[in-house]
Amino acid sequence: MSSKSKITIANANVEFVCDDDTISRAAVRAGLGFPYECNVGECGNCRFELLEGDVAYLRENPPAITERDAQRKRYLGCQAQPKGDCTIKVPLRDHYKSKHLPRKVTGTLTQAIDVTHDIREFRFALSEPLKFLAGQYGLITAPGVAGARAYSMCNTGEDGAEWHFQIRKTPNGAATGALFDRMKTGESLQLDGPYGMAYLREDAPRDILCLGGGSGLSPMVSIARAAAASPALKDRHIHFVYGGRTPADICGEDMLRVLPGYAERIHYTPVVSMADDPASAGWTGKTGFVHDVAEALYGEALAGFEVYFAGPPMMAQAVTKMLIKAKVPAAQMHFDQFY
Template identity: 50%
Template sequence: MGAVAAHILRSTITLSHAIHIDGSPTCFVQAGGDTVLRAALRAGLGFPYECNSGGCGTCKFDIVGGEVHVLWPEAPGLTERDRRKGRQLACQCVATGELAIKVRTDPEYVPRILPRRHRARLIATADVTHDIREFRFATENAAEFLAGQYASLVIGGVDAPRAYSMSNLPNEQGEWHFQIRKVHQGQATTRLFHALQIGDEVEIDGPYGLAYLREDNPRDIVCIAGGSGLAPMVSITRAAAAAGLLGTRKLHFFYGGRTPSDLCGEPFLQELAGFGDAIVYHCVVSDGASAKAIDWSGNVGFVHEWLPRLLGGDLARHEFYFAGPPPMTQAIQEMLMVTHRVPFQQIHFDRFF
């Protein structure tokens, strides 16, 4: 980071800046080094967003007056047309003074729990697979979130926050559990897997995300996970069981892995009442050669291909939650909405890139 940029960011940490929404009496304050988006969400505003990290483009806005410092100028969430028109991503902008913006807020995005920053201490780790590990952190305050949401972790030695979903349930003890997949040469996961020790501290900022469990409908639930998308789906399943939702409906849990050694999730579900009856686990391996090499007798293919085979043709009878690699989530979304006409209101996921 250049000296000028570093100076700007240091200034925003010590100064507060008013941000006005054009055509509205709404004004909120950016403080503490927040981005425009996080400041809006902490103020309880319905600012549209998904990934909170520059990839999806949902938080686009126009500057009416004032200036911003852009944290990631090349963020893929902006198209070339957006750049020509001067549009910005709220998750990648820090106001450098009083700011006026144009954005259409939406009640759907109003946070049900306002995001907060917490100092958190690592208290335990446990391997889930050969490349997924659960990290458990504790904060002094209660862990307040909705099942399926994520938080942003600020890790010492890592250049930017990373978003990870919680796998546990909200609790008064202040425990936040994350099931994180190791990324080859990934800066954050290298630090987490190889440098972070029990007792070390990180900052947890959250909760964020809109793909949380909806309890107010009678439809059967389908959770679909791949990679570390396991965490939010485990949290949703735990919450559905704890809320008593599975007395009158089923929950189908799908996990897709490249090889049989990548499959996981079932042990977490086996701990819940109703496993094998109200909770049904389905696993799918995409690498047919690896499956054949060990005489794998389970499902082979892409996980989305198995949904209609195992659930039947009328997928619109279900409520869908999913998380995982972008190609998987894109394929699921297209199949549900285009091929099977599942209403958008029954499809819940946060886009990450």
């Protein structure tokens, strides 16, 4: 659509070039702290005000934009592409600056491994190494599917040669349909990243709690793997609570069991939410929702943890509410909502 538009952020007196990209992604690639979260038009975090110029949306009618936004010339940075030079207003924050600047690369599928009946690990070798922080995500453009989808990596990104994703198949999902049903090893697609602020804080002198549900497995596995290997965190405990509907959804223990310190300082608790379902017959582990089980297990100790969590918005909201009640400071909570 656009080629080399100049974007001026008037309130910060900053300029950057947006070259066939969306405005917030071009800003983050240029090392700026442009606010964002989901990158798919759902959260509204990347809103900016258009003062001069014109933009077009990559995704038609992105869900996070309201009529009021449209009236006030507010747009979503992650979906807006400039039609020529633009002047905008948006509060920049250092928090959103990327340690490893995101780039677009080609990923070639080297392996696809079933994790459960509906979660598969897709391993891509990158055309050029792209490092990431444990817990971050990439944007996958699945062949034949309009719009990139966000998926969190489950490996650790010190060398960035490969990105591995644990992806849950969405019934009738466009991107997951393409990946699960049509993508063959040896085939390639576009990867863009790394993105996301829910990465491992190696400088946080606290025990770690990872809470994951369903599709939220991948970033929690990445965090646990990186934390287990981090010299700075060698004395910290890593608690991992993972929830599924029935025992068939439960997974992750084998990935933790191979880490140094499993059982001594790495602790895994699986939770089943549909305990009365016939498919859960014989389950003797914890039952209920992940946030309730975490609250029952850790109680007042929660305020002393660095907490990482990932999953659908309803789960993320329930966990946040529980953590606020438990007086966990906001600075100790790190999460992505999986829209």
